[in-house]
Amino acid sequence: MDKNYTAVLFDLDGTIMDSGPGIMKSVQYALDHFDRPNEPEETLRKFVGPSLMDSFTHLYGMSEEDATRAVELYREVYPTKGIFDATPYKGIEEVFRTLQAEGRKLVLVTSKPHIFAERILEHFGFTSYFCYQTGPELDDHDSRKARLIRKAMDALKFEKTECVMVGDRMFDIDGAVEAGIDSIGVTYGYGDRAELQNAGATYIVDSPKEILSILQQE
Incomplete structure (x- = not known):
């Protein structure tokens, strides 16, 4: 080379x-509020890497308003419970x-x-x-x-x-x-x-x- x-x-x-464990648990917390409990790990893994807004929009077809709310919910738990997981x-x-x-x-x-x-x-x-x-x-x-x-x-x-x-x-x-x-x-x-x-x-x-x-x- x-x-x-x-x-x-x-x-x-x-x-x-x-960083997957902390991210996936925080994503699931947000999805619980949209009546999407117990999402498969295969889907949650796709949140590791890209932006949350893009992931909520593309993976779940959320509107910009709902995706913004999902990000807010994610951030209710990630900074204290997920960040160092x-x-x-x-x-x-x-x-x-x-x-x-x-x-x-x-x-x-x-x-x-x-x-x-x-x-x-x-x-x-x-x-x-x-x-x-x-x-x-x-x-x-x-x-x-x-x-x-x-x-x-x-x-x-x-x-x-x-x-x-x-x-x-x-x-x-x-x-x-x-x-x-x-x-x-x-x-x-x-x-x-x-x-x-x-x-x-x-x-x-x-x-x-x-x-x-x-x-x-x-």
Whole structure:
């Protein structure tokens, strides 16, 4: 590989953290108020990654008004009961340590509201690894990854060729493609290999350790 990625952009949910348990329980709490109790886990898993507004709208056909209310209900419980119901993926901190020691810049690019992402990184002791974090504000439902990637690149003066996006869902890969940067799709999160391939991932790996293998082939 003849690339030299000096900036590594990481998604949060499904890439750094298995955040599914807390997210899915909070989504179910919201759905209970719409007479949708005991939703299948297969459906709830689809909420891990994309914006809540998009998920409630596309998965349940909610109107904008109902989706907004569902997000409000979700946020009644997530900040206190769901936010730390998550587990870092095995080996991910070693990836951070190694990349930081190599002099690379680590950036968090997440569709999760920034205020929640910041708390999660701090709680699990990951804040110091990241030189920059970006995510939407609570009242900003435009969580397109390309917009957030460009925001980080502009803030840090990165060139496209310096950057690679690491994520587990097609939304991460789509964002990278739209922003004109390479991507590493990870299959250990909430997307699968076919989803990542179809989205156009530059590389696909099955474990955090393999992220290093890709980057150290330079």
